[in-house]
Amino acid sequence: MALRFQSSAVALFVFLLSVAPPRVSADVVLEDGYTFTTVIDGHKLGVNPYAVLAPPGSSDLLVLDSSGSAFYAVPFPTPGSQESVIKRLSGNGDGYSDGESGSARFKKPRSFAVSPKGNVFVADKGNNVIRKISASGVSTIAGGYSVKPGREDGPAQNATFSPDIELAFAADQCALLVSDRGNQLVRLINLKPEDCARSYPSKFGAASIWILGLGLSCVFGIVVGFVMRPYIFPNTGGLEAARLPRDMEALPNHSGEASSTDTLLRRQRLNC
Numbered sequence: 001m002a003l004r005f006q007s008s009a010v011a012l013f014v015f016l017l018s019v020a021p022p023r024v025s026a027d028v029v030l031e032d033g034y035t036f037t038t039v040i041d042g043h044k045l046g047v048n049p050y051a052v053l054a055p056p057g058s059s060d061l062l063v064l065d066s067s068g069s070a071f072y073a074v075p076f077p078t079p080g081s082q083e084s085v086i087k088r089l090s091g092n093g094d095g096y097s098d099g100e101s102g103s104a105r106f107k108k109p110r111s112f113a114v115s116p117k118g119n120v121f122v123a124d125k126g127n128n129v130i131r132k133i134s135a136s137g138v139s140t141i142a143g144g145y146s147v148k149p150g151r152e153d154g155p156a157q158n159a160t161f162s163p164d165i166e167l168a169f170a171a172d173q174c175a176l177l178v179s180d181r182g183n184q185l186v187r188l189i190n191l192k193p194e195d196c197a198r199s200y201p202s203k204f205g206a207a208s209i210w211i212l213g214l215g216l217s218c219v220f221g222i223v224v225g226f227v228m229r230p231y232i233f234p235n236t237g238g239l240e241a242a243r244l245p246r247d248m249e250a251l252p253n254h255s256g257e258a259s260s261t262d263t264l265l266r267r268q269r270l271n272c
């Protein structure tokens, strides 16, 4: 009896499966609503896209052609746009030369990362170095002394890494993260502030420098206030600084204004 029930239940299940195959199983969720579109056809453009990036604040896509050792910029496709116009940014066949980005050479670069400023960092696999493409041209930022694989840390030009690395830009830390697969390591290269700073319109830049200046003057004023405090209140006691030898005559006479430090602090607070 139980056996008959079981087999009929299995038969019912198999019947239901054949009528309406499930789109969702326990482990696979097929979510609809996305569309796949080809935006760069390498056959038509004569490039071999190996990796692509969409730099923040740019209307271009950056394409890395590893086999051709070159980098290209392609306008981000917009609805209705037909053919992409591709522009070579740097590299053209295997080699190793820095300088002018148009004539610089790379050797089978495999990974790249871009900072908000638009500086491109390149894992130049064939040359065992890490390169930078910026507005002022191409330079080698790591591995330049050794130019061979290894796993040395230290000054970046002395450092070595495996040929199988992948780069990622860490915006908040202004650093380049290196997945050194060949050495089973994650490594980091600190970048220079000028590699990371976002290029704001000059008006905004001036405003933020002004705000920074105001903030610094506030902090400086408060620090000066606290440093001066023991000298202005010689008998508040307890504080080590208050027992240091001092010459009250050397300080400006505030003519009985007992709360000069507090006034200073209060004034600073008001300004802030």
Ligand SMILES: *[C@@H]1O[C@H](CO)[C@@H](O)[C@H](O)[C@H]1NC(C)=O
Pocket: 145, 154, 155, 157, 158
């Ligand atoms: C880095 O390499 C250069 C050139 O080979 C060498 O002169 C220098 O001493 C090295 N620095 C360190 C810290 O290893």
